[in-house]
Amino acid sequence: MSAAQLELKSVEKVFGDSVAVHPTDLEVHDGEFLSIIGPSGCGKTTTLRMIAGLESPSAGRISFEGKDITTVPPHRREFGMVFQKFALFPHMDVAANIAYGLKLRKVSKREISARVDEMLERVGLTAFKHRNVTTLSGGQQQRVGIARALITKPRVVLLDEPTGALDAKLQLAMQSQLKQLQRDLGLTFIHVTHNQSEALAIADRVVVMNVGSIEQVGRPEEVFERPQTRHVAEFVGRNNILVGTVSSDGSTFSCALGELPLATPWPAGPATAVLRADAISVRPREGYPHRAEVELQALEYTGARVSWFTSAGGSDITVDVSTRATQSVAPELGNRYPIWLRPGELHLIDDHLTR
Numbered sequence: 174m175s176a177a178q179l180e181l182k183s184v185e186k187v188f189g190d191s192v193a194v195h196p197t198d199l200e201v202h203d204g205e206f207l208s209i210i211g212p213s214g215c216g217k218t219t220t221l222r223m224i225a226g227l228e229s230p231s232a233g234r235i236s237f238e239g240k241d242i243t244t245v246p247p248h249r250r251e252f253g254m255v256f257q258k259f260a261l262f263p264h265m266d267v268a269a270n271i272a273y274g275l276k277l278r279k280v281s282k283r284e285i286s287a288r289v290d291e292m293l294e295r296v297g298l299t300a301f302k303h304r305n306v307t308t309l310s311g312g313q314q315q316r317v318g319i320a321r322a323l324i325t326k327p328r329v330v331l332l333d334e335p336t337g338a339l340d341a342k343l344q345l346a347m348q349s350q351l352k353q354l355q356r357d358l359g360l361t362f363i364h365v366t367h368n369q370s371e372a373l374a375i376a377d378r379v380v381v382m383n384v385g386s387i388e389q390v391g392r393p394e395e396v397f398e399r400p401q402t403r404h405v406a407e408f409v410g411r412n413n414i415l416v417g418t419v420s421s422d423g424s425t426f427s428c429a430l431g432e433l434p435l436a437t438p439w440p441a442g443p444a445t446a447v448l449r450a451d452a453i454s455v456r457p458r459e460g461y462p463h464r465a466e467v468e469l470q471a472l473e474y475t476g477a478r479v480s481w482f483t484s485a486g487g488s489d490i491t492v493d494v495s496t497r498a499t500q501s502v503a504p505e506l507g508n509r510y511p512i513w514l515r516p517g518e519l520h521l522i523d524d525h526l527t528r
C-alpha cells in the first residue's frame with residue numbers, strides 16, 4: 174500500500190472535562206475510501222471535523238502529504254466536504270450551487286460553465302441544471318451537495334453521514350454512486366456513518382470507533398470475519414460472544430457450547446471467543462464436526478434468512494440460517510435442537526472483561 178497521504182498522530186479532543194476523542198493514530202492512503210463507523214457519540218464527527226480543520230485538536234498532530242496542517246484553517250486545507258444536511262443555498266439553482274466554490278476561487282466563467290456541465294453529467298443532474306434546489310428530492314439534493322464538494326477537485330473529500338437523510342432504497346443507490354465517483358476521480362474519501370452495512374459495502378478500509386477510541390482498522394472482510402474486540406464483534410455483523418476457559422495446554426476452549434478445539438493456541442485461563450451467527454448450522458453438515466444442543470427461544474424471519482435466538486448452558490446464542498434450511502427442521506419455540514459448529518470459525522479476542 175502507498176505511504177500515508179493523511180496522518181493523525183496522537184490526536185485528541187477534549188470538550189470541557191469530557192474526552193470526545195482519546196489520543197488517536199490513523200493513516201489514510203491516497204485514493205482510498207475509508208469509512209469510520211461506531212455508535213452515536215463515539216467521536217466520528219469530531220474526528221472528521223478535526224481533519225477538516227473545523228475543530229482544533231487538544232493535542233497531537235495532523236499532517237497531509239508530509240506537511241503539518243494541525244493549525245491550517247479549513248479553507249486553506251482545500252478538502253471537500255459533504256454533510257448529512259446538505260446545506261445547499263436555497264435561493265440558488267442547481268448550477269449556481271455547484272459553481273459556488275469555483276466562483277470563490279475566481280475561476281473564469283467559461284471554465285466554470287464547462288466544469289459544472291461535466292459535474293452535472295457525472296451525478297446525473299443535467300436535466301435539473303436550472304431548477305431551484307428547494308424543489309429537488311432528498312436524493313437529488315444530496316447529489317448537488319456531492320457535486321458541489323467535488324467541483325473544486327479536492328484531494329480529500331470528507332463525508333459525514335452523507336446518506337443519513339435518505340430512505341433505505343435511495344441509500345443503497347447513493348452508496349454505489351459515491352463509490353463510483355470516488356473510483357473515477359481517484360480521490361481519497363473519508364466517510365463517517367453509523368450504518369455498518371454501508372461501510373462494509375463501499376469502504377476499502379473500515380475504522381471502528383467506540384467511546385472516543387479506534388478499536389479496529391481493517392478491510393471490510395477482516396473487520397467482519399475477525400473482529401478483534403468485544404465492541405467490534407457486537408457492532409459489526411451478528412456475533413456470539415462466548416465466555417469460557419482455555420485449557421492448560423492452550424489447545425481447547427470450554428464454554429456453553431462444549432469443549433471446542435482452537436485453531437491457534439491461546440494463553441490458558443479465562444477467555445472470550447467470538448463466533449459468527451451465520452457460521453453455525455442447524456443440520457449436520459460437511460466441515461461442521463462439533464455438535465451442541467440449544468433451546469429455541471425466539472425466531473425472527475427476515476426474508477432469505479431466519480435468526481434463531483437460543484440459549485445453551487445459560488448463554489444466549491444466535492444462529493442465522495437460510496430460510497430453506499429451517500423449513501426442513503420445522504422449529505418450535507421451547508424445544509431443544511442440535512446445532513453444528515466449525516471450530517475454525519471461532520476466534521479468541523483480547524477482552525478486558527475476562528482478563
Ligand SMILES: Nc1ncnc2c1ncn2[C@@H]1O[C@H](COP(=O)(O)OP(=O)(O)OP(=O)(O)O)[C@@H](O)[C@H]1O
Pocket residue numbers: 188192193211212213214215216217218219220367
Ligand atoms: N462542541 C461540543 N461541545 C461539547 N461536547 C461535544 C461537542 N461536539 C461533540 N461533543 C461531544 O463529543 C462526543 C462525540 O461527539 P461526535 O459528534 O463526534 O459523535 P458521533 O460519533 O459523530 O455521533 P453521531 O453518530 O451521533 O453523529 C459526544 O459525547 C458529544 O456530546
Ligand SMILES: [Mg+2]
Pocket residue numbers: 217218219
Ligand atoms: Mg456524528
